[in-house]
Amino acid sequence: MRNLRVDGERLWRSMMTMAEIGATAKGGVCRLTLSDEDKASRDLFIEWCRAIGCTIRVDAMGNIFARRAGRNDDLPPVVIGSHLDSQPTGGKYDGAYGVLAGLEVLRTLDERAIETDRPIEVVSWTNEEGARFSPAMLGSSVYAGVADLAYGQGRTDHDGKSVGEELERIGYRGGDDLAGRPLACYIEPHIEQGPILEAEGKTIGVVTGGQGVAWYDVAVTGADAHAGPTPIAMRRDALLAAAAMLLRIRELAVAEAPAGRSTVGEFRIEPGSRNTIPGKVEFTVDLRHPERETLARMDEGLRALIAQTAGEHGVDAAVERIWLSDPIAFDADVVQAVRAGADLCGYSHREIISGAGHDAFHLSTICPTAMIFVPCKDGVSHNEAESALPGDVEAGCNVLLHAVLERARG
Amino acid sequence: MRNLRVDGERLWRSMMTMAEIGATAKGGVCRLTLSDEDKASRDLFIEWCRAIGCTIRVDAMGNIFARRAGRNDDLPPVVIGSHLDSQPTGGKYDGAYGVLAGLEVLRTLDERAIETDRPIEVVSWTNEEGARFSPAMLGSSVYAGVADLAYGQGRTDHDGKSVGEELERIGYRGGDDLAGRPLACYIEPHIEQGPILEAEGKTIGVVTGGQGVAWYDVAVTGADAHAGPTPIAMRRDALLAAAAMLLRIRELAVAEAPAGRSTVGEFRIEPGSRNTIPGKVEFTVDLRHPERETLARMDEGLRALIAQTAGEHGVDAAVERIWLSDPIAFDADVVQAVRAGADLCGYSHREIISGAGHDAFHLSTICPTAMIFVPCKDGVSHNEAESALPGDVEAGCNVLLHAVLERARG
Numbered sequence: 001m002r003n004l005r006v007d008g009e010r011l012w013r014s015m016m017t018m019a020e021i022g023a024t025a026k027g028g029v030c031r032l033t034l035s036d037e038d039k040a041s042r043d044l045f046i047e048w049c050r051a052i053g054c055t056i057r058v059d060a061m062g063n064i065f066a067r068r069a070g071r072n073d074d075l076p077p078v079v080i081g082s083h084l085d086s087q088p089t090g091g092k093y094d095g096a097y098g099v100l101a102g103l104e105v106l107r108t109l110d111e112r113a114i115e116t117d118r119p120i121e122v123v124s125w126t127n128e129e130g131a132r133f134s135p136a137m138l139g140s141s142v143y144a145g146v147a148d149l150a151y152g153q154g155r156t157d158h159d160g161k162s163v164g165e166e167l168e169r170i171g172y173r174g175g176d177d178l179a180g181r182p183l184a185c186y187i188e189p190h191i192e193q194g195p196i197l198e199a200e201g202k203t204i205g206v207v208t209g210g211q212g213v214a215w216y217d218v219a220v221t222g223a224d225a226h227a228g229p230t231p232i233a234m235r236r237d238a239l240l241a242a243a244a245m246l247l248r249i250r251e252l253a254v255a256e257a258p259a260g261r262s263t264v265g266e267f268r269i270e271p272g273s274r275n276t277i278p279g280k281v282e283f284t285v286d287l288r289h290p291e292r293e294t295l296a297r298m299d300e301g302l303r304a305l306i307a308q309t310a311g312e313h314g315v316d317a318a319v320e321r322i323w324l325s326d327p328i329a330f331d332a333d334v335v336q337a338v339r340a341g342a343d344l345c346g347y348s349h350r351e352i353i354s355g356a357g358h359d360a361f362h363l364s365t366i367c368p369t370a371m372i373f374v375p376c377k378d379g380v381s382h383n384e385a386e387s388a389l390p391g392d393v394e395a396g397c398n399v400l401l402h403a404v405l406e407r408a409r410g
Numbered sequence: 411m412r413n414l415r416v417d418g419e420r421l422w423r424s425m426m427t428m429a430e431i432g433a434t435a436k437g438g439v440c441r442l443t444l445s446d447e448d449k450a451s452r453d454l455f456i457e458w459c460r461a462i463g464c465t466i467r468v469d470a471m472g473n474i475f476a477r478r479a480g481r482n483d484d485l486p487p488v489v490i491g492s493h494l495d496s497q498p499t500g501g502k503y504d505g506a507y508g509v510l511a512g513l514e515v516l517r518t519l520d521e522r523a524i525e526t527d528r529p530i531e532v533v534s535w536t537n538e539e540g541a542r543f544s545p546a547m548l549g550s551s552v553y554a555g556v557a558d559l560a561y562g563q564g565r566t567d568h569d570g571k572s573v574g575e576e577l578e579r580i581g582y583r584g585g586d587d588l589a590g591r592p593l594a595c596y597i598e599p600h601i602e603q604g605p606i607l608e609a610e611g612k613t614i615g616v617v618t619g620g621q622g623v624a625w626y627d628v629a630v631t632g633a634d635a636h637a638g639p640t641p642i643a644m645r646r647d648a649l650l651a652a653a654a655m656l657l658r659i660r661e662l663a664v665a666e667a668p669a670g671r672s673t674v675g676e677f678r679i680e681p682g683s684r685n686t687i688p689g690k691v692e693f694t695v696d697l698r699h700p701e702r703e704t705l706a707r708m709d710e711g712l713r714a715l716i717a718q719t720a721g722e723h724g725v726d727a728a729v730e731r732i733w734l735s736d737p738i739a740f741d742a743d744v745v746q747a748v749r750a751g752a753d754l755c756g757y758s759h760r761e762i763i764s765g766a767g768h769d770a771f772h773l774s775t776i777c778p779t780a781m782i783f784v785p786c787k788d789g790v791s792h793n794e795a796e797s798a799l800p801g802d803v804e805a806g807c808n809v810l811l812h813a814v815l816e817r818a819r820g
Contacts, residue, residue: 194639228765229604355638
């Protein structure tokens with residue numbers, strides 16, 4: 001078994017074939033959730049799984065479970081998963097890689113006629129991206145009981161069409177109730193969507209958890225005034241105060257390096273006239289850290305620096321936390337299975353924290369979970385330019401194969 | 411003569427009566443250039459001037475010249491002026507004060523039957539504000555030969571109506587050619603439109619000139635990236651780089667205190683998503699200083715700090731100067747006449763530089779010129795909340811009276 005490897009060329013061909021569905025002119029894909037392209041990708045996935053003897057079940061959220069029986073088929077299954085939907089101008093790798101790597105593991109076992117004690121399932125979750133229907137990771141959240149079915153089916157797109165109606169329309173409103181049963185573990189391979197592995201020349205990211213995320217809205221209020229007659233010392237310039245806040249918000253993350261993150265992504269000023277001192281600024285803050293205590297410390301630091309900077313600049317400032325997602329710690333045993341798989345195959349690897357959200361976060365609330373990252377070019381994702389190397393894609397799949405084999409023992 | 415004073419209550423009543431034309435619900439005025447309200451204000455001004463025996467002349471730009479004859483009426487006139495048009499949500503004082511202070515000087519001379527060697531004219535310039543027709547200070551620019559008549563009459567509003575057509579419509583396309591003749595001097599009283607006099611408790615601003623102004627567009631280009639997976643040290647955050655630039659741009663003005671000004675009034679980022687590091691920022695810079703050499707030094711400083719900051723943050727930056735208006739130095743003798751008037755009346759005063767543009771800037775290119783500032787509440791202008799105290803309005807007019815009397819000697 002130690003020398004068993006997946007067929008990297010077959011995996012790559014499958015990914016390129018899948019990427020033809022919803023292909024964009026710039027080399028990406030557009031497969032919005034429950035669109036005709038999404039249906040076509042689901043049909044193809046199911047066709048490929050049936051060709052190797054898998055049974056297919058679909059639940060009421062349209063999550064697809066392809067199952068390869070185990071020697072002891074009553075044991076809780078090892079589950080591999082990710083998603084086939086994409087951003088409007090998404091890439092070929094985000095999501096599809098995890099689903100097709102799972103398929104490649106099953107194909108490899110099938111062609112070698114290797115039996116496992118436990119059954120193995122490959123899942124494609126509905127609406128991971130959240131681009132057509134909000135929120136993201138919807139199918140897995142209902143499966144994990146984080147959200148209920150009525151909520152999930154009731155989410156609507158900009159045209160008022162609901163998930164339930166659109167599932168019905170494309171024929172993927174399934175009748176299989178698979179929630180609540182025990183799962184041996186869940187493993188999700190994914191491109192990193194960040195620059196760390198590429199920069200450090202590592203092939204495999206052994207994902208130990210997900211960052212906690214806190215989102216804030218900040219409003220800074222000074223006073224509009226004429227740019228000419230108003231001396232610098234008599235100004236209450238909301239933009240300058242906000243600029244000083246931004247530099248200090250960066251330091252919040254630097255103080256918690258290497259895992260800390262702080263980002264100001266939206267920033268608007270008023271009145272926005274060339275010769276008027278801005279009287280109002282609104283901006284967002286995104287703070288992330290994998291430890292709850294540290295994220296709480298960053299929260300305190302943010303509030304303190306905003307109050308202090310506002311005072312120094314003679315402006316008023318209000319900060320409101322509008323969302324908090326606690327850090328996720330993956331299961332030590334499943335993480336170890338991933339690490340051991342990388343060691344066995346001889347791939348360089350490092351531990352890494354997922355900065356972005358994944359279906360694995362919801363699954364981690366109901367079963368032992370881990371993820372496998374592979375490098376992507378320049379850390380670019382959610383972009384038609386998203387790219388990964390065939391060798392890295394193959395390597396991640398080999399790690400998955402061995403982690404699954406290890407965890408599929410009865 | 412030393413004890414001669416204007417009638418402050420009459421001046422105030424005239425201002426309040428004028429402010430009824432185009433009065434807004436919030437206590438301001440809306441008298442857009444060449445609107446029916448502008449015509450009504452012109453008619454009223456002319457009616458008042460004729461009542462004290464002035465002759466009225468109107469040129470082809472609609473500039474109105476009300477003339478009180480001098481003992482030696484062939485001498486070049488002393489000219490007082492400002493404008494009766496307003497911003498869409500303007501105040502009662504900006505512009506109207508200068509015109510009506512000029513009228514009050516003539517009324518005071520008239521009721522005391524005081525003759526002056528030189529004739530005195532009060533001018534109301536067309537389209538100072540630039541709110542309906544761009545650019546601002548249009549009537550005075552044509553009068554001073556800075557722009558030509560065809561250009562001035564050809565300017566159009568958002569509906570495509572030209573200055574020439576609208577002058578014709580309201581009956582103010584005059585036939586008097588008054589440009590090119592010698593003027594003894596030009597004096598313009600105005601509210602400060604800034605906070606300095608009020609803050610320092612001074613009644614009179616002896617305006618020694620106007621700031622030079624340089625306008626820039628700056629573009630900062632980094633790289634978009636996902637807020638979660640991208641470590642702080644690996645970012646090329648255009649917003650953070652711009653924030654650091656803003657703080658240094660403030661220092662440019664602080665280094666040239668008290669006259670230096672720097673303002674960033676427009677600021678836009680892309681892509682503007684809560685969990686995406688901004689890859690692009692565009693902002694404007696407005697630099698001002700009353701000395702050409704200093705403004706040139708600030709220009710060099712701006713370019714250097716933008717290049718340096720861009721380098722430190724690993725982003726690209728481009729800076730382009732899109733407009734430069736040289737500093738204006740008013741005439742030392744006319745400025746001295748204003749100062750002497752304030753001393754004679756016993757008003758506290760200080761020298762001040764005009765931060766905003768005024769018709770006086772164009773007049774200064776063709777004759778000895780000065781301005782008189784009076785305080786306005788909180789430095790607020792171009793706003794319905796614009797406010798000034800009756801005592802200050804009266805004081806500025808008394809200074810004007812004595813400066814005019816001094817300069818009207820033959």
